[in-house]
Amino acid sequence: MEQFLTGDIWKEVNKLFKKGQQKFACIAYVTSDKLELSKGDTLICDASTFAIKFGETSAKTLNTYFSKGIKVLSNSQLHSKLLLTDKYLVIGSANLSKSSAEKLTESSVVTDNDILLSQAKAFYYNLTAESTLLTRQDIAALLKIEVVKRPFKRTIKSKTRQKKFGDRYWFISASALSERTYNKIKDNVERTTAKIGKVLTKKILPF
Secondary structure, X not given: OEEEEXXXXXHHHHHHOOOOOOOEEEEOOXXXXXXXXXXXXXXXXXXXXXXXHOOOOOHHHHHHHHHOOOEEXXXXXXXXXXXXXXXXXXXXXXXEOHHHHHOOOOXXXXXXXXXXXXXXXXXXXXXHHOOEEOOHHHHHHHHOOOOOOOOOOOOOOOOHHHOOOOOOOOOXXXXXXXXXXXXXXXXXXXXXXXHHHHHHHHHHOOO
């Protein structure tokens, strides 16, 4: 599978993945539980005091996931946005938030490429080693932090985030030019042909 996603990324991901697949999410900021995770799944995010205090990550959302039996880890340096299963990798720009789902222009790629999966799994395991597994007491402490609301950034609706960028084929017509018409553009055609020839020569014969 090779697929490019836009719009509400995690909603689209939920459609693609079966509930039985174990998921490993490394998503920097989490303020929504829109990504379907189940007992035994893992979520690594930035659950630092700073991230919680300034609303980048929601303690209530982490508590929701934690209560479902999901392992929650914190890494204050994390800025990644990826999701792993045994068969698939999703990697892109989207945090797990309402603004990402409804307003921001996001993009992600879904792949089952074996090399990328292997590298992403290595990344995940190394990240796990330097992250902190949160306990019930840790979650309770995060819930007590007073959240400071930051100014709301105005956004406008994006047409790009609503589009689907699938495989497309373009059909064009071609017809022979008359000698008179060709003579008018001959110089330009010959210059362009020469430039293309030089580029192709460099690619084929780099020496």
